[in-house]
Amino acid sequence: MFSKILIANRGEIAVRIIRACKEMGVATVAVYSQADAEALHVALADESYCIGGPEASESYLKENQIVSAALLSGAQAIHPGYGFLSENAHFARLCRRNGLAFIGPDPASMERLSDKAILKRIISDTELRPIPGTQALSGLEEARAAAEKIGYPVMLKACAGGGGRGIRRILSPEELEPAWQQAASEALSAFGDGSLYLEKYVSPARHVELQMLSDEYGNVVCLGERDCSVQRRNQKLIEETPSPAIDPDRRAKIMAQACQAVKQIGYVGAGTLEFLLDREGNFWFMEMNVRLQVEHCVTEMLTGIDLVKWQIRIAAGIPLNFTQEDIRLEGSAIECRINAAGCGKLEMLHVPGGPAVRFDTSLMEGTQVTPYYDSLLGKLIVYAKTREETLRKLRASLCELVIRGIPTNIEQQLQWIADDRFTSGNYDLTFMGNG
Numbered sequence: 001m002f003s004k005i006l007i008a009n010r011g012e013i014a015v016r017i018i019r020a021c022k023e024m025g026v027a028t029v030a031v032y033s034q035a036d037a038e039a040l041h042v043a044l045a046d047e048s049y050c051i052g053g054p055e056a057s058e059s060y061l062k063e064n065q066i067v068s069a070a071l072l073s074g075a076q077a078i079h080p081g082y083g084f085l086s087e088n089a090h091f092a093r094l095c096r097r098n099g100l101a102f103i104g105p106d107p108a109s110m111e112r113l114s115d116k117a118i119l120k121r122i123i124s125d126t127e128l129r130p131i132p133g134t135q136a137l138s139g140l141e142e143a144r145a146a147a148e149k150i151g152y153p154v155m156l157k158a159c160a161g162g163g164g165r166g167i168r169r170i171l172s173p174e175e176l177e178p179a180w181q182q183a184a185s186e187a188l189s190a191f192g193d194g195s196l197y198l199e200k201y202v203s204p205a206r207h208v209e210l211q212m213l214s215d216e217y218g219n220v221v222c223l224g225e226r227d228c229s230v231q232r233r234n235q236k237l238i239e240e241t242p243s244p245a246i247d248p249d250r251r252a253k254i255m256a257q258a259c260q261a262v263k264q265i266g267y268v269g270a271g272t273l274e275f276l277l278d279r280e281g282n283f284w285f286m287e288m289n290v291r292l293q294v295e296h297c298v299t300e301m302l303t304g305i306d307l308v309k310w311q312i313r314i315a316a317g318i319p320l321n322f323t324q325e326d327i328r329l330e331g332s333a334i335e336c337r338i339n340a341a342g343c344g345k346l347e348m349l350h351v352p353g354g355p356a357v358r359f360d361t362s363l364m365e366g367t368q369v370t371p372y373y374d375s376l377l378g379k380l381i382v383y384a385k386t387r388e389e390t391l392r393k394l395r396a397s398l399c400e401l402v403i404r405g406i407p408t409n410i411e412q413q414l415q416w417i418a419d420d421r422f423t424s425g426n427y428d429l430t431f432m433g434n435g
Contacts, residue, residue, distance in 0.1 A: 032048060087290055089108075116158075117136045156180065224242055237339075270307055359378055
């Protein structure tokens with residue numbers, strides 16, 4: 001087991017990883033930008049290093065500075081969290097060349113599975129069914145021919161990255177060229193890779209993902225699904241597990257297929273298989289996230305399994321000590337992402353409490369929200385034995401949560417979870433007007 005880990009991230013996920021390390025008796029090293037000098041993750045870590053200016057490109061994306069900080073501190077491993085360098089194979093290789101463990105999949109596996117177009121070809125050899133589509137496209141003319149063959153409407157997507165960037169829905173041939181230019185530019189800026197592919201647009205549908213854990217000894221488990229269908233501009237806002245749209249038999253079948261697929265492709269670590277679930281109950285594979293998901297904590301709340309600790313253990317060569325038969329998906333857990341609606345300084349923070357209520361955040365009084373990073377302030381997660389009870393607890397917790405000095409989406413979250421479509425469980429990706 002590692003004795004010291006550097007966390008190459010910021011915000012609530014850095015705090016989350018530091019807490020897991022402390023519980024495991026592992027020393028922690030924080031890195032921070034000039035804008036985050038007073039941040040909570042810096043205060044909680046055993047030691048910390050400033051690695052650059054306020055922009056992510058000047059700090060949290062600076063591979064050499066992060067590796068240098070790890071070597072200077074004597075850390076044995078680097079945990080990338082999510083975003084930033086978490087799916088960067090070059091960074092993972094740099095860590096290895098410097099004798100540092102990268103807490104995530106090996107670089108070759110990351111390259112192979114992070115390219116969504118290549119991954120679909122790999123998945124085609126398993127029992128999972130990918131959405132009909134193309135490999136990486138050579139240019140606009142090839143995209144035109146492919147779109148005609150697939151049939152409009154289609155989705156244009158970036159081969160690399162995620163987070164809803166580099167994605168465009170195209171309803172007609174006239175929309176293809178401007179969408180191509182926009183998506184390619186956005187993907188290049190966000191991921192350093194402007195390559196795109198096309199796939200069939202499946203609608204109406206729900207966005208459902210399966211949380212996987214696998215070790216280097218061939219042990220694979222699925223920790224159930226998360227329904228992430230409440231989205232705006234491809235950004236998730238509410239996640240719940242289990243999905244109210246999936247019956248036990250269908251759940252058991254797709255979980256077994258997912259375990260077999262992960263074992264077949266030889267993936268090691270924490271990963272997420274993402275699907276579109278159509279009205280006929282068909283699962284259409286979209287992509288795999290080879291990292292920790294933002295919404296991992298809603299699965300932790302339902303299963304009682306600490307995903308961050310198991311990421312660390314797997315990277316240290318420790319086998320899973322439980323099997324699929326040990327996983328119990330009983331009750332209901334729902335997460336609301338609390339986002340900033342603008343910049344500001346936190347004047348007051350009151351976090352709701354009570355049994356099975358969790359608020360993951362890096363906020364503390366005096367925290368300054370700047371324009372440099374993602375708008376996520378925290379994640380409110382609640383659990384209860386029934387979905388109805390969970391919804392009541394979630395409403396009460398949102399009403400109790402106070403964040404003063406920073407504009408937030410708390411009131412909007414209250415409106416969304418009170419919507420008849422959500423309370424009934426009969427919602428899909430059209431919930432927020434996504435089409």
